[in-house]
Amino acid sequence: MSLINLPVTASWRPVTTNKCPSKQTILFTIIFFMILIILYVVVGLKQEPKTEIKYLLDLLKGSSPKVLKVSYDFVTEPRKIMSLKTIQNISFQYYNGSNLTSIENYDGPNQTPTETPLKSTIKKKELRMQATNYLTQYASLFDPNKTTTLKADPNKSSTIQTWWQAAAMIDWYFNAPRRHVCSEIKTMGNWLICQDPPYTVRPPCLVYSFGINYDFSFDDAMSLLGCEVHSFDPSMKTETMKRGNNSFFYKWGISFVNTNTFVPRLDWYVKSRQEWTVRTLKQLMKELGHEKRTIDVLKMDVEGYEWGIVSNLIETDVLKYVRQFMLEFHLFPNFPSMSDYVHLYQTYTALREMGFIEYFNYPHPKTLKKAHFNNQCDVHFVNIYFNWTSQA
Ligand SMILES: *[C@@H]1O[C@H](CO)[C@@H](O)[C@H](O)[C@H]1NC(C)=O
Ligand SMILES: *[C@@H]1O[C@H](CO)[C@@H](O)[C@H](O)[C@H]1NC(C)=O
Ligand SMILES: *[C@@H]1O[C@H](CO)[C@@H](O)[C@H](O)[C@H]1NC(C)=O
Numbered sequence: 001m002s003l004i005n006l007p008v009t010a011s012w013r014p015v016t017t018n019k020c021p022s023k024q025t026i027l028f029t030i031i032f033f034m035i036l037i038i039l040y041v042v043v044g045l046k047q048e049p050k051t052e053i054k055y056l057l058d059l060l061k062g063s064s065p066k067v068l069k070v071s072y073d074f075v076t077e078p079r080k081i082m083s084l085k086t087i088q089n090i091s092f093q094y095y096n097g098s099n100l101t102s103i104e105n106y107d108g109p110n111q112t113p114t115e116t117p118l119k120s121t122i123k124k125k126e127l128r129m130q131a132t133n134y135l136t137q138y139a140s141l142f143d144p145n146k147t148t149t150l151k152a153d154p155n156k157s158s159t160i161q162t163w164w165q166a167a168a169m170i171d172w173y174f175n176a177p178r179r180h181v182c183s184e185i186k187t188m189g190n191w192l193i194c195q196d197p198p199y200t201v202r203p204p205c206l207v208y209s210f211g212i213n214y215d216f217s218f219d220d221a222m223s224l225l226g227c228e229v230h231s232f233d234p235s236m237k238t239e240t241m242k243r244g245n246n247s248f249f250y251k252w253g254i255s256f257v258n259t260n261t262f263v264p265r266l267d268w269y270v271k272s273r274q275e276w277t278v279r280t281l282k283q284l285m286k287e288l289g290h291e292k293r294t295i296d297v298l299k300m301d302v303e304g305y306e307w308g309i310v311s312n313l314i315e316t317d318v319l320k321y322v323r324q325f326m327l328e329f330h331l332f333p334n335f336p337s338m339s340d341y342v343h344l345y346q347t348y349t350a351l352r353e354m355g356f357i358e359y360f361n362y363p364h365p366k367t368l369k370k371a372h373f374n375n376q377c378d379v380h381f382v383n384i385y386f387n388w389t390s391q392a
């Protein structure tokens, strides 16, 4: 609709038929104000659209000299998320496709976060306070004298560019409200499985379990359920053996490479130099004769190596065989390196985009100081894109 069409022509016609000069003055005055109004509208429109991001940024801009960095991100599935968080008491605002929504004071997995529409309930001043609170708490993680402003691009998740932004977003995933509702969660030793259809685990089921450290409680529980269970741990002083009628132990590890001379980093479990036999999941499935078989449950606790391994699982296209996947994610003080965090964040989002959605998270106590940054979480996924017609 053209703005010019409306009142201008309506007032033009009667005036032009009248030759009175005083009326002409009135006409010029009217035109002058019309131009002013049109200019006002045009300039106003140029400032639009005032999106939610812009709205937030505007608020943050003027809030205080201590406002240094704003971290936000847009993830395509299942909801568009915008994060703006405090450390312990996380405060999130996210754009869900239609409304900017806020989760406030979400303080752990046992608390149900309250979602409130931001625009209607939170006043500018309150939002500014939340933002300042977030920035103050995050200040220990970066140089508080440096000012950085990020441009918002809702079409890209590449607004995450620094280690601490990536760490914040990974932390968000660890603490986010559960995305997939599993009504029947069963404890299996030291892990959980989802027993909701269609994910129900029942014989003939195949289970891969990586990282045992002498605790076979999960493996034995899955074995009792009637599953074929393959357990792996190269760090144990236990040789490869048959553990039961349908359960096996291998002194091998999962990795992103195939080698018999993998030298692991020293940690809590590896006190001296060792050489391990490690395989990719794709190679293990081949060697065990499970090529193209469904893995009902894949469990992994591999002390920081999971990031590279998940990358490899994605690259080698084996996740399509997996129905449930649970693993402990680790961010140790120096492993993986902070310079890799942005990539780790991308790995996590890639996994989610492949259909792996969390139904239960168990975040461990964390340390959010740069010098000894530490964050870990047990994450339980179901594969919502599993192709039920291709695999029985
Ligand atoms: C979170 O906020 C509540 C109330 O604002 C406070 O009582 C609680 O101690 C906070 N939790 C943490 C971990 O700071
Ligand atoms: C969501 O936003 C739309 C317009 O963008 C508005 O009409 C609607 O009332 C909002 N809903 C809530 C629950 O705030
Ligand atoms: C987004 O949030 C608004 C307000 O909370 C809600 O009414 C709406 O249904 C949500 N939309 C989606 C797609 O979740």
Ligand SMILES: *[C@@H]1O[C@H](CO)[C@@H](O)[C@H](O)[C@H]1NC(C)=O
Binding pocket: 143, 144, 145
């Ligand atoms: C930040 O600036 C203040 C004042 O200029 C200075 O005292 C302080 O040492 C600086 N902090 C860092 C981490 O550089």
Ligand SMILES: *[C@@H]1O[C@H](CO)[C@@H](O)[C@H](O)[C@H]1NC(C)=O
Binding pocket: 153, 154, 155
């Ligand atoms: C995002 O993508 C849509 C559709 O391709 C486009 O219309 C829009 O301008 C893009 N937004 C930005 C900020 O690039």
Ligand SMILES: *[C@@H]1O[C@H](CO)[C@@H](O)[C@H](O)[C@H]1NC(C)=O
Binding pocket: 244, 245
């Ligand atoms: C293993 O199989 C043998 C022979 O079929 C049977 O006697 C035994 O009870 C089985 N053991 C277990 C633990 O299922």
Ligand SMILES: *[C@@H]1O[C@H](CO)[C@@H](O)[C@H](O)[C@H]1NC(C)=O
Binding pocket: 387, 388, 389, 390, 391
């Ligand atoms: C699922 O597998 C079947 C049989 O292999 C195939 O025809 C179908 O296209 C697959 N569906 C999807 C969504 O990939």
